[in-house]
Amino acid sequence: MQTPALEVSWRVSVLEWLARHVPPKRIEHILGVESTAVALAERYGASPERAGRAGLLHDLAKYFPPEKLLLEADRLGIAVDGIQRRTPHLLHADVSAGLAREIFGEADPQVLMAIANHTLGDAEMDLLSQILYVADWIEPTRKGEDVARVRQAAQANLMEAVLLGAEQTILDLIESRRAVHPRTLLTRNWALSTLEEHL
Amino acid sequence: MQTPALEVSWRVSVLEWLARHVPPKRIEHILGVESTAVALAERYGASPERAGRAGLLHDLAKYFPPEKLLLEADRLGIAVDGIQRRTPHLLHADVSAGLAREIFGEADPQVLMAIANHTLGDAEMDLLSQILYVADWIEPTRKGEDVARVRQAAQANLMEAVLLGAEQTILDLIESRRAVHPRTLLTRNWALSTLEEHL
Numbered sequence: 001m002q003t004p005a006l007e008v009s010w011r012v013s014v015l016e017w018l019a020r021h022v023p024p025k026r027i028e029h030i031l032g033v034e035s036t037a038v039a040l041a042e043r044y045g046a047s048p049e050r051a052g053r054a055g056l057l058h059d060l061a062k063y064f065p066p067e068k069l070l071l072e073a074d075r076l077g078i079a080v081d082g083i084q085r086r087t088p089h090l091l092h093a094d095v096s097a098g099l100a101r102e103i104f105g106e107a108d109p110q111v112l113m114a115i116a117n118h119t120l121g122d123a124e125m126d127l128l129s130q131i132l133y134v135a136d137w138i139e140p141t142r143k144g145e146d147v148a149r150v151r152q153a154a155q156a157n158l159m160e161a162v163l164l165g166a167e168q169t170i171l172d173l174i175e176s177r178r179a180v181h182p183r184t185l186l187t188r189n190w191a192l193s194t195l196e197e198h199l
Numbered sequence: 200m201q202t203p204a205l206e207v208s209w210r211v212s213v214l215e216w217l218a219r220h221v222p223p224k225r226i227e228h229i230l231g232v233e234s235t236a237v238a239l240a241e242r243y244g245a246s247p248e249r250a251g252r253a254g255l256l257h258d259l260a261k262y263f264p265p266e267k268l269l270l271e272a273d274r275l276g277i278a279v280d281g282i283q284r285r286t287p288h289l290l291h292a293d294v295s296a297g298l299a300r301e302i303f304g305e306a307d308p309q310v311l312m313a314i315a316n317h318t319l320g321d322a323e324m325d326l327l328s329q330i331l332y333v334a335d336w337i338e339p340t341r342k343g344e345d346v347a348r349v350r351q352a353a354q355a356n357l358m359e360a361v362l363l364g365a366e367q368t369i370l371d372l373i374e375s376r377r378a379v380h381p382r383t384l385l386t387r388n389w390a391l392s393t394l395e396e397h398l
Binding site for chain 2: 083086134167170171174177178179180182187188189192193
C-alpha cells in the first residue's frame with residue numbers, strides 16, 4: 001500500500017502524462033471512468049484503489065495513431081489478430097496496459113488485465129475487469145438512451161450491465177458497418193449464460 | 200448426371216421421407232427453399248441441380264428432439280461445441296448433411312457443405328453455400344420486414360444478402376436473449392469484408 005503522499009504524487013504524474021497525450025475532453029472521460037470505477041468497486045466489493053488506478057490508466061494509448069499502436073504492440077509482445085491488424089485502434093487497450101506497467105510501474109495483474117479488457121471484454125473476466133468495462137460505458141460524460149440503459153442496469157446487477165454494454169457495442173458496430181471482434185461476442189454470450197445460471 | 204426419371208424417383212423418395220418426419224408447414228418451407236435455391240443458382244451461375252438437392256435435403260433433421268440430435272451427431276462423427284451442447288437444435292444442419300449422405304446417397308461435397316452451413320454460415324463459404332443460406336432466409340413463405348430486406352438485397356448482390364441475413368440473425372438472438380454462435384459472427388464479418396474489398 002502506498003502512502004497517501006506517494007499516491008497523490010503518482011496520480012499527478014499520470015495526469016501530467018495524459019495532458020501531453022490526450023485531448024482535454026478525453027481527460028474528462030478518464031476522470032469520469034476513474035471515479036465511476038471507484039464507486040462500482042465500493043458497491044460490488046472490489047478494491048477501490050485498484051479500480052481507481054485501472055480507470056486512470058485505461059486510455060493511455062487511446063490517441064496513438066494506427067502505425068504507432070502496431071509498433072507498440074509489437075514492441076510490447078502483444079499478439080495482433082486479423083481484425084486488430086485492420087483496425088489497430090482496438091489495440092489501444094492492450095497497449096495502454098503495457099504502458100501502465102512500463103511508464104507508471106503498475107504491477108497488479110488484475111489492474112493490468114482490466115485495462116487490457118476494457119474495450120473487448122472477455123469471457124470469464126474477473127470483477128475488476130467487469131467494473132472497468134462498465135465504468136467505461138456509464139461514466140458521467142457518456143450520453144444517450146443506450147448509455148442510460150447500461151447505467152440503470154449497473155445499479156442493480158453488474159453482469160447485466162456487462163451484457164447490455166457488449167450487446168450495445170455489437171448493435172452499434174452492425175449499424176455502422178464495422179467488424180465486430182469475436183471477443184465482444186464471447187463477452188456477451190458469457191454474461192448471458194452467467195445471468196441464466198443465477199436465475 | 201442422373202436421368203430425369205431417376206431424379207423424379209429420388210425426389211419422391213425424399214418427399215416421402217419428409218412427410219413422415221416434418222410437419223406439412225415445414226415441407227412447404229423446404230419446397231420454397233428448393234425452388235428459391237434453384238432460381239438463385241440460375242441467377243448467380245451455380246448448378247441448379249446441386250442447389251435444388253441442397254434445398255430439398257437441408258432440413259431433414261429439423262424436428263429431431265435435442266437428445267436425438269446429440270446422439271446422431273455422435274454417431275455421424277460431428278464435433279459438438281459448447282453452444283451446440285446447450286442448444287442442440289443448432290446441430291440440425293450438420294446432422295441433415297450426414298443423413299442426406301447416408302439415407303439419400305448425396306455424395307457431392309459442395310451440396311453436403313451447403314446443407315451443413317445453412318444455419319450458421321461460415322467464413323469463406325462457397326457460392327452454393329451462400330445460395331442455400333440466403334434461400335433459407337427469403338423463400339416465399341418467410342414474411343416480415345427483415346426478410347423483405349434480405350430478399351431485396353438478393354436480387355442485386357448475393358453477398359449483401361448473406362451479410363443482412365447474418366446480421367438479422369444476430370439482432371434476433373440478442374432481442375430474444377439467446378446465445379449467438381461465433382460462426383454467425385464470422386459469417387457476418389467475412390461478408391462485410393468481402394463487400395468492402397469489392398467497393
